[in-house]
Amino acid sequence: MGELNMYRQLGIKPNFTRIGEKYGLHRQTVAKYWNQGEEVEDRRRDKASAFDEFRDVIERKAALPGVTKKAIHEFLLDRHPEAGLPKYGSFTKYCRKHGIECASEAEPDAHPRFETPPGRQLQFDWKEGLRMVDVNGEVFEFNVFSAVLAYSRAHRFIYSRTRTEDDLLACLLATFVRFGGIPDEAITDNMGALVTFAGGRRVKSERAWRFAREASFELKLCRASTPQTKGKDESSNRFVNRLLAYDRDFEGERGLIDAIARIEARSNAEPNDTTGLPPAVLFMREKEHLRPVGNLRLLQEMVGDVSVQTVPATMLVRAAGRQWSVPRACIGKKVSVLAMPSGQVRVTLDGEEVAVHDASAAAGPIVYAEDHYVEAMSGKAWFGDSDIREAARANLELLDRLGGE
Template identity: 40%
Template sequence: MERNIIGDLLILKQMNIKPNFSELARIYDMDRHTVAKYWREGGIKKVERKPRKSILDKYSDEITRLFEKPGVHKRAAYEYLLDRYGEDNIGTYNNFKYYTWKRDMKPQKTVKPHVRYETRPGQQLQVDWKENLRMTTIYGEVIEFNLMTSTLGYSREHIFVYTKGKTTEDFLRCIIDTLYRLGGTPEHILTDNMTAVVSITNGSKRKHQKIRAFEKDSGMKIRLCKTRSPQTKGKDESANRFISWLNAYDGEIENEEELIHLIEKINRRVNNTINQTTNMPPHVLFEKEKEYLRPLPNKVMLDSYVDNVITQIVPPTLLVTYNGSGYSVPTKFINKRVKLVPIENKLYVYFNTELVTVHQINKNKFNYKHDHYQEALHHTICNKDIDIDAIAEENLKLLERIGK
């Protein structure tokens, strides 16, 4: 019956004839107001649909909060939620994009043009600074730092290196760290006219003596970008987008050590994310490109360019020594060679390119981290009836008194 009257109304509307609502109501045994309503709505009965629920509904406020943070785009917000809650609770990135588009949820955006420049495998490593970054801990402490971002031109494999300074020594240390992580060297490095590499006098550019010496010793040229040239650092500058993923964690981290591990985690995830140009994750193409990289230069020569780096073998006490004070590392590094890198008032301990721990430099003789000491006791005391945590707490307090 309803379908018949709708059909009649559509025919009358096409013929531009106004119907007699009362007559139609009598014929179809309906209220004339209902017939008039069908007519006003074009002969189609409106169906009220309830909005479909989404798994993202319970995160709506959090998404809004993330989008309000400067520099957080959709991918950065998604990666943050994925890291915290997992894909089973968040869904795919396409689902996230549709959800935010449907609800007109938009992050603050900045658009920068990038010029493409393709390179052969193993030919070029593009390098840039991400400067003057700031992250706030959950305790309100502000951590100021820089990142060296490097990208292989062919595979788009990215390397992010945390650094406090931007001096020539910092530049070389970060480059050497990057080369160790890549396991080889490209034909050349491409960078801009950063003060760590060149000095400019009366418009004339000249590389620093230490940079020229490094080029000679490593056999690898460091080329400078030319203004308004297609040979730009576009691929590495696009890598800076991924650094914005950090913005979502502002106010969420506990300390600098957690920040550095977060950067390493994001670095791994970036290299396993499909690149829009190659349609493949960088790490997949890197498996091919690394075959074209040249062998690493002599290790002794490379390490000679890194100032203030101390190499030690970790003793059974877990304490490596710096300026007469001992600083602990985890048990698994006993008898392994680690590097101590003092920067400002912090001591960074590395095993190869892995950050092991960060200590505040002080004059205390013993500087054990609670988890390092507790782990060691678990390896030496096998009696489950003994409260190892209590013993660790008591011994650490005693060592603290002795070491002052």
């Protein structure tokens, strides 16, 4: 028996507005059905979904290897905050209704959970050999340094072009600065930046272990991909798969770095499956058990030559006999400039990395990153409506040919 007929049997006049809201109808339509002795038609299934507008995007992203529904949903929320999209549960129902499935991945190995006390352990690794294309068709091949505090599951993801020992030590130091402390131990597998093999023997990097001693933490190695010892960081690496949803939907290296930062923030804000709490909440408890970074300047000097400089209007800082660009937002602020043995120059502001340059890939005594130069040129009247990025590339090529003069 339909709802209106039930009211007729009881001799009660229904609330047309409430029934209309329930079945996706206008109250006057419900009143017409009532007066004509008819039953209401459930129009809720006919109502368009907020995801319909983005169905092509959803299907295209779902076809990418490694991308999850969670990653696609978060990508849509990030790119279309004005659309008022429903929560993740509604998104999965929409996908089921329209037969949208993500590309399958290999079945993961099962392994038991294990817990460590707060402040005890940091697990870290590389998500290596990533390749993505931006909106302009430019190809980026890069790596992501992934670290997680074992107790709170607080995550740290850092973009890196290469995976050298310089990169590793710089990322570890940046992680300690971000967390505001150092754990008892840091554990990873036999990555090439830490060990080499000669005559069947494992040879440890003296520089890396000296860095660990000065920072007062124990550096431990486990067998590669051993879940019993490094499972929480293997889990954190799965969060990086969300980055694949941004393929062809970011612009330049800066856009890629910003996407990684957003994923890190969401990873720390959403409840963990095991603890039931967001890592950011448990981190407030774990932070009390981390040892302070008491010798930051020494650790920086162990990674490379460090200097503190105030950024001028040219957006250039000095290191290794050359000048290197930083973002426009750094003008007038003090930054730390780290010149590393490999030729890399890393610049941080308030503990956050804002620029990385590679001496081997740059020409001339003045080196501007394209994104930084575009920022500097934006708003300049003499470029009018021309393509600023193309104008920036032309000026950078001229600067290289002139040897920076």
